[in-house]
Amino acid sequence: MSTQKMVTLSTITIGDILSGSICSGSKKVDPDAILPFIIVPIILVTGTISLNTTVILMGMTGMGVLYVISRPRKKNRSPFFFSWTLSSMLYMYLVYQLVVVKFFQITIIENFVFVTLVACTCYLFYKMKAIADHELTGSSKGKEYSPVLTADSQYCQICQIEVNERLFHSIWWDCCVFRPNYKYFLFAQICAFATIVVGTNYGLTTACHPFMSFGSIVLPENCDHVYAQFRTALIFVTCIYGLGYLLVVILVLLHQLYNVIPKCENPLQKFVDAFDV
DSSP: OOGGGOOOSSOOOHHHHHHTHHHHTSSOOOHHHHHHHHHHHHHHHHTTSOHHHHHHHHHHHHHHHHHHHHSOGGGOOSTHHHHHHHHHHHHHHHHIIIIIGGGSOSOHHHHHHHHHHHHHHHHHHHHHHHHHHHHHHSSTTOOOOOOOOOTTOEEETTTTEEETTEEEEETTTTEEEEHHHHHHHHHHHHHHHHHHHHHHHHHHHHHSEEEEETTTEEEEEEOTTGGGSHHHHHHHHHHHHHHHHHHHHHHHHHHIIIIIGGGSSSHHHHHHHHTOO
């Protein structure tokens, strides 16, 4: 076998997987980009064994997230975290469509609302990352980023370049968040919040005994029986996993409100500009 046909280690994208370029050897594969797509379903399926197993696995996952957030940023240069985000979104959506919807308790309108929220969230995060990739690589031709540095430029330890108007680096999306893509990041987090709230409520009210609250709003009440069947257990575990993500999204939004925006010279104007499409 020639060396040109050998697959070595580097980065991989979902597009590369779908296009089959991995098999042809035109792209290099980084195991860190593949592992989350294996680990996440193992966590979800293993968690269906019992409530204790679910608590242990979710607790370990939460501690792993805290460890990643607390360690030095320069050590977070890996596609693993971005792939973890993609795999989590993918598997939670698949469980919803392939398991929750099959119980026929979700109406067409409810499903349309959820799918619309998912589409909006994905689009906004895509725009955020696309702008970052375009701005920090110079152009689609792959030119290196060589900005005219200004007084508000900051050095990103993960990207290892100076970034103008940089606010922070998101390891979960593997890109810097700065002025041009910040509005998409903010909108995407708000949409993600709404998507997880709606999706987990649909899932829990399907797997658990629901009850009417606040007029026509349905909420879960008794979930003692969910581990009796694999399908209901999988829905329940996925929803608990989703609620963990919801907590992360809430912390991110609070961080924007109390740390990012106040650091601007004019916080109110910066916040308004973020929504100025």
